[in-house]
Each structure stands twice: as structure tokens, then as C-alpha cells.
Amino acid sequence: MGFSTIxxxxxxxxxxxxxxxxxxxxxxxxxxxxxxxxxxGYEYARTQNPTRSALEKNIAALEGAKFGYxxxxxxxxxxxxxxxxxxxxxxxxxxxxxxxxxRLFARVLANYGIEFDLVxxxxxxxxxxxxxxxxxxxxxxxxxxxxxxxxxxxxxxEAAHANGAKVVCDNTFMSPYLQxxxxxxxxIVVHSTTKYLNGHSDSVGGFVALNDEEDAQWIQFIxxxxxxxxxxxxxxxxxxxxxxxxVRMEAHDRNGRQVANFLAEHPKVLKVYYPGLVSHPQHELxxxxxxxxxxxxxxxxxxxxxxxxxxxxxKLCILGESLGGVESLISHPATMTHASVPVEKRKxxxxxxxxxxxxxxxxxxxxxxADLDQALS
Ligand code: P1T
Numbered sequence: 001m002g003f004s005t006i007x008x009x010x011x012x013x014x015x016x017x018x019x020x021x022x023x024x025x026x027x028x029x030x031x032x033x034x035x036x037x038x039x040x041g042y043e044y045a046r047t048q049n050p051t052r053s054a055l056e057k058n059i060a061a062l063e064g065a066k067f068g069y070x071x072x073x074x075x076x077x078x079x080x081x082x083x084x085x086x087x088x089x090x091x092x093x094x095x096x097x098x099x100x101x102x103r104l105f106a107r108v109l110a111n112y113g114i115e116f117d118l119v120x121x122x123x124x125x126x127x128x129x130x131x132x133x134x135x136x137x138x139x140x141x142x143x144x145x146x147x148x149x150x151x152x153x154x155x156x157x158e159a160a161h162a163n164g165a166k167v168v169c170d171n172t173f174m175s176p177y178l179q180x181x182x183x184x185x186x187x188i189v190v191h192s193t194t195k196y197l198n199g200h201s202d203s204v205g206g207f208v209a210l211n212d213e214e215d216a217q218w219i220q221f222i223x224x225x226x227x228x229x230x231x232x233x234x235x236x237x238x239x240x241x242x243x244x245x246x247v248r249m250e251a252h253d254r255n256g257r258q259v260a261n262f263l264a265e266h267p268k269v270l271k272v273y274y275p276g277l278v279s280h281p282q283h284e285l286x287x288x289x290x291x292x293x294x295x296x297x298x299x300x301x302x303x304x305x306x307x308x309x310x311x312x313x314x315k316l317c318i319l320g321e322s323l324g325g326v327e328s329l330i331s332h333p334a335t336m337t338h339a340s341v342p343v344e345k346r347k348x349x350x351x352x353x354x355x356x357x358x359x360x361x362x363x364x365x366x367x368x369x370a371d372l373d374q375a376l377s
Contacts, residue, residue, distance in 0.1 A: 003062070003176075003177060003246050004246045004247075006061050006062060007058070007062060007242050007243055007244075007245050007246060008243050010057055010058045010060075010061035010062070011023070011053070011054040011055060011056070011057030011058035011061070011239065012054065012058065012239070012243075013054075022240075023050070023051055023054040023236065023239055024050075024051065025051055025232045025233055025235075025236045026045075026049055026050045026051045026232050027232050027233070028045055028049075028232075029044070029045045030043075030044055030045060031043060031044070031045075045232075046224060046227050046229055047224050049229075049232055049235070051232040051235040051236050051239070052070050052229065052230055052232065052235040054235070054239055055070050055230070055235040055236075055238055055239045055242075056068040056069060056070050058239055058242055059176070059191070059193075059197065059207050059209060059238075059242065060209050062176040062177075062242065062245070063171070063176045063180065063181075063182055063189050063209035064176075064180055064182050064183055065182055065189065065209035065210055065211055066210075066211045066213070066216070067209070067210055067211070067213070067216035067219070067220075068207060068208065068209045068210075069207070069208045069216075069219050069220060069223050070193070070205060070206070070207055070229070070230035070235060070238070071205065071206035071207065071208065071223065071228050071229065071230055072204070072205065072206065072228040072229060072230055072231075073192070073194065073204050073205060073206045073228070074098075074100075074170075074172065074190070074191060074192025074193070074194060074195075074204075074205070074206040075100055075101075075104060075192075075206065076206055076226075076228035077190045077191065077192070077206030077207055077208050078101060078104060078139075078170070078190050078206070079104060079108075079228070080208060080219055080222045080223060080226070080228070081139075081168055081188055081190055081208055081219070082104070082105075082109055082114065082137075082139075083218070083219075083222045083226075084136075084137070084166070084188075084215060084218060084219075085114055085136045085137055086113075086114075087112060087113030087114065088113055088115075088134060089114060089115070089134055089135075089136040089137070090114075090115040090116065090117070090132045090134045090135045090136065091105070091114060091115070091116040091117075091135070091136065091137045091138070091139055092116070092117055092119050092121075092127065092130050092131070092135060092137070092138045092139070092165070093105055093116050093117070093118055093119070093139050094118070094119065094120075094121040094139065094140040094141055094142075094144065094151065095118040095119060095120050095121070095345075095349065096141070096144040096145070096147055096149055096349050096351075097139075097140075097141045097144060097145065097170065098141065098145045098170070098172075098192075098337060098338075099333075099337050099338035099339060099340045099341050100337075100340070101139075101141070101170065102338075102340060102341050103340040106340075107340075115134070117130055117132075118345075121138070121140045121142075121151040121156055122149045122150065122151055122152075122281070122282060124152060124155045124156065124159060127156055127159050127160075128159050131159075131163040131165065135163060135164075135165050136164075136165055136166065137160075137165055137166050137167075137168060138156060138159075138160045138165055138166070138167045138168070139168045139170070140153070140156060140167070140168070140169055140170070141169070141170040141172070141173070142169065142170075142173075142174075142179075142289075143173050143174070143275055143286070143294070143296065144173075145172075145173060145296070145333075145337065145338075145357075146273070146296075146298045146333040146337065146338065146351065146355065146357040147273050147298060147349055147350045147351065147355075148273040148274060148275055148280070148296060148297075148298060149281075149282065150275050150280075150282035150285050150286045150289070150290075152285055152289065153167070153169060153181055153184040153185060153186055153289060154184045154185050154289075156186075157184065157185030157186055157187075158185065161185070166187040166188065166215075167185070167186045167187050167188070168186070168187065168188040168189075168190060169181035169186045169188070169189055169190070170189075170190050170191070170192075171189045171190070171191055172190075172191050172192045172195050172196070172324070173195075173196075173294060173296050173323075174290060174294055175191075175195075175196040175197060175245060175249055175294075175324075176189075176245075177196075177245050177246050177249040177291065178249055178253070178290050178291045178292045178293075178294055179289065179290045179291070182209070182210075182211060184289065187210060187211070187212060187215070188208060188209070188210045188215070189207075189208070189209040189210070190206065190207065190208055190209075191206060191207040191209075192205070192206055193205035193206055193207050193230075193238045193241075194206075194322060194324070195322065195323050195324025195325075196245065196248070196249065196252070196323075196324035197238055197241055197242055197245065197324075198237055198238045198241040198324075199241040199244065199245065199248050199324060199325060199326060200237070200241060200325055200326060201322065201324075201325030201326070201327065201329075202237060203233075203234045203237040203238060203241075204234070205230045205234050205235075205238055206230075248326065248362060249292065249294070250292070251362035252294055252295030252324075252360060252361070252362060253292035253293060253294055253295065254365070255295060255360045255361070255362060255363075255365045255368060256274065256276065256293060256294055256295035256296065256297055256360045257274075257276050257293060258365045258369065259297055259358065259360045259365065259368060259369060259372070260272055260274035260276055260277055260293075260297045261277075262369045262372065262373075263297065263299045263372070264277055264279070266373075266376055268301065268306070268376045268377070269299045269300070269301065269376070270299075270300040270301065270302050270354075271299065271300040271350075272297065272298075272299045272300075273297070273298040273299065273300075273350070274293060274296075274297045274298075275290070275293045275294075276292075276293030295323075295324075295359060295360040295361070295362075296323060296357070296358075296359055296360070297357070297358050297360060298333070298355055298356065298357040298358070299355070299356055299358075300350075300352065300354050300355055300356075301354040301355075301356055302354045303353065303354045304334075304353035304354060306354055307332055307353065307354050307355065307356050308332075309375075310330075310356055310372075310375045310376060311330060311331075311332055311356060311375075313374065313375035314330055314371055314372070314375045315371055315374070315375075316328065316363065316367055316368065316370075316371040317329065317330040317358065317368065317371055317372070317375075318330065319331065321336050321337055322359070323357075323359030324359060325359070325361065326361050326362050326363075327361045327363070328358060328359065328360055328361035328363060328368050328371075329358070329359040329361070330356065330357070330358050330359075331356075331357050331358075331359075332355070332356060332357075333351050333355055333357050334346060334351055334352065334353050334355060335353075337357075338351050358372075
């Protein structure tokens with residue numbers, strides 16, 4: 001079956017009690033049991049909820065995964081995956097990730113004995129030499145937030161497996177419509193469903209998709225034991241969102257390309273970060289690995305003053321954190337999403353004070369471009 005058919009039907013069977021076509025929001029904390037140990041498979045809503053189960057089947061199917069688990073946020077999904085490693089284990093972390101992911105490693109997991117090193121995963125030779133005897137996991141984001149670096153997932157997976165490590169890919173920027181990490185050899189996919197999967201800027205959530213049964217059982221155990229579950233209402237919202245994922249991603253991709261081209265030719269823009277531009281260092285890899293380039297575009301304005309002018313002059317684009325919604329959002333990575341990354345590290349990655357990031361929405365692209373044009377001038 002094709003992607004959209006799976007998106008609309010996987011997990012979305014009509015309700016057995018009423019025939020409701022849309023999966024009901026099972027807003028309950030517990031379930032009546034017929035007798036001791038006799039129940040319909042649902043005991044307590046942290047452990048099982050039918051709305052969440054429907055979403056879990058849905059996104060797992062979209063990622064081509066056997067198992068999927070929905071969490072309260074992207075960060076809690078990542079945290080659950082990091083519970084596959086133990087104190088004394090070592091993780092290779094891509095040197096550019098969402099600031100919150102870096103913060104989780106540097107400020108939280110480090111306190112629990114999880115060692116990590118940052119590595120430029122766009123250069124496979126750097127990955128190959130970074131393994132240590134205790135390396136158990138490689139965690140990458142591709143394309144990265146916010147400088148859009150692209151990692152060869154197949155090459156990283158081969159290197160990791162040769163060294164006895166698992167590969168986790170944060171697929172938030174692409175969504176399963178534009179990139180399928182498990183098919184490229186990765187072991188685990190994580191998402192912030194807050195972004196494209198939900199797509200309407202009205203829910204915070206996360207997801208873990210994987211094929212290994214033993215790891216899946218542990219993730220499920222963590223989901224229940226720690227309890228950072230996605231609520232029934234949010235599960236419903238994301239399930240509603242994924243039905244239109246394909247059409248939304250096509251529109252984000254179309255608009256993203258046009259906005260990137262416009263910015264690349266603008267005299268006030270010093271540099272544009274977008275894998276769809278032939279000038280992007282991993283353009284050929286992105287063409288091969290992704291079905292499109294998506295709607296995330298970053299650009300360099302030269303200074304904090306210039307960035308501030310653009311960010312405060314836009315009228316249609318909304319100044320705010322997050323991404324992946326139908327509306328265009330504009331942000332300042334250095335002071336917003338990546339403020340927790342040390343300033344020296346930010347500089348080497350290109351996360352300067354002049355960097356502006358746009359999550360290109362699915363409005364009429366002429367209106368987005370006109371807004372950016374007036375803000376830049
Ligand atoms: O916000 P949350 O749902 O917990 O997801 C965290 C997260 C994980 N991975 C990536 C690639 C992300 O971009 C994010 C969250 N990012 C933003 C809020 C942002 O504006 O970049």
C-alpha cells in the first residue's frame with residue numbers, strides 16, 4: 001500500500017462499538033474489569049489507551065517499523081531511547097542537534113554516567129575513528145536543526161553496526177514521508193510529533209519507532225514505568241494530523257524550495273542553509289536519501305542587529321519556537337532553540353547571532369516571500 005493509504009487507514013479502523021470512522025478519544029484513567037484478572041486488554045490508562053494504541057500502530061506503519069510508542073514530548077521519547085544504554089556506556093552524538101537534545105546529554109544523562117562525544121556525522125571518517133570499546137549508540141539528526149547538515153544514514157549505520165553500536169535517527173525535520181531511516185539501516189527512529197506529524201501547532205508529543213523486539217519491550221517497559229505517555233486528546237490530534245501528512249509535506253517541500261531560492265538570490269542574505277540548493281555541501285546525498293528537501297530553511301543575515309530587524313519586521317511569519325505547523329514560523333536559534341549549546345560550539349557550527357530559521361508553512365508561497373522581502377528590506 002502507498003504512504004497516504006497507510007497514513008489514513010493504519011490504526012484507524014472504525015470503532016467496534018459504534019462504527020465511528022474517527023478513532024474516539026478514550027478519555028479515561030481506568031477500565032472496568034469483569035473479574036479478577038479478566039479484562040479486555042486494558043487495565044490502567046498509563047499502561048494502555050485505545051486512542052494511543054491507534055496512533056502507535058499508525059506511526060509505526062508510516063516508519064516501516066514493527067513497534068511504536070507515543071510519548072508526552074519529543075524529549076521524553078529521546079530520553080526513553082537513551083534508557084537503552086547504561087552507566088559507563090558511551091554514545092556518539094551528532095555535533096548539531098536540537099539544543100534540547102544536547103542539553104539532555106550534557107546536563108542530565110552525564111550525571112547518570114552516560115558518556116558522550118560530539119562528532120561531525122556528515123564526515124563518515126570522523127565517525128569511524130570516534131568509536132570507543134564502550135560505544136553502544138550513535139544518535140544523529142538529519143537534516144540538522146538549524147544548519148541543515150545531512151548525514152549518510154546508510155554509511156553511519158554500517159559503521160555503527162561494525163562497532164557493535166545501534167543507530168538512532170531523529171527524523172523530526174523530514175517526517176516518514178520524506179525520509180525512512182529504518183529502511184536505510186538505522187535501528188531506531190525518534191520524533192517530536194509536535195512538529196510535522198501533528199502539523200497544526202496544537203499538541204506536544206514524541207514517538208519512538210523500531211524493529212528489534214527486545215529493545216521494543218524495554219521501551220514499552222520504560223514508557224509504562226516512567227509514565228511520560230501521550231494523552232488521549234494529543235493522540236487523537238496527531239492521528240488526525242498524520243492523515244494529511246503526505247499532502248502537507250509536499251506543500252512544505254514546494255514552498256521550502258521557493259523560499260530557499262528567493263533567499264539565495266537576495267542581496268541582504270549572506271548564506272542559505274537548505275539541502276535542496278545545489279550549493280549545499282550534501283545536496284547529492286540529500287537527493288539520494290530523502291524524497292524531498294522539506295520546509296526548514298536557515299539563513300545568515302550577518303549580525304544580531306540584522307537578524308533582530310528581520311525577526312521583528314515580519315508580519316505573516318510568526319516569531320516563535322517550534323516548527324512543522326501549517327503556518328510559517330520564524331526564529332532565532334542562538335537565543336531560542338540552541339541557547340543551551342555553548343557559544344563556542346555554536347560558532348563552529350554556524351549558529352551565529354545573525355542566523356535566522358524559518359519553518360516554511362503551507363500558505364500561498366508568494367505571500368511568504370513578500371513578507372520576507374519586506375522584512376529584509
Ligand atoms: O519539543 P519536543 O516535542 O520535546 O521535541 C524536541 C525536539 C526533538 N528533536 C528535534 C529535531 C526538535 O526540533 C525538537 C524540538 N524543537 C523545537 C522546539 C524547535 O523549535 O526547534
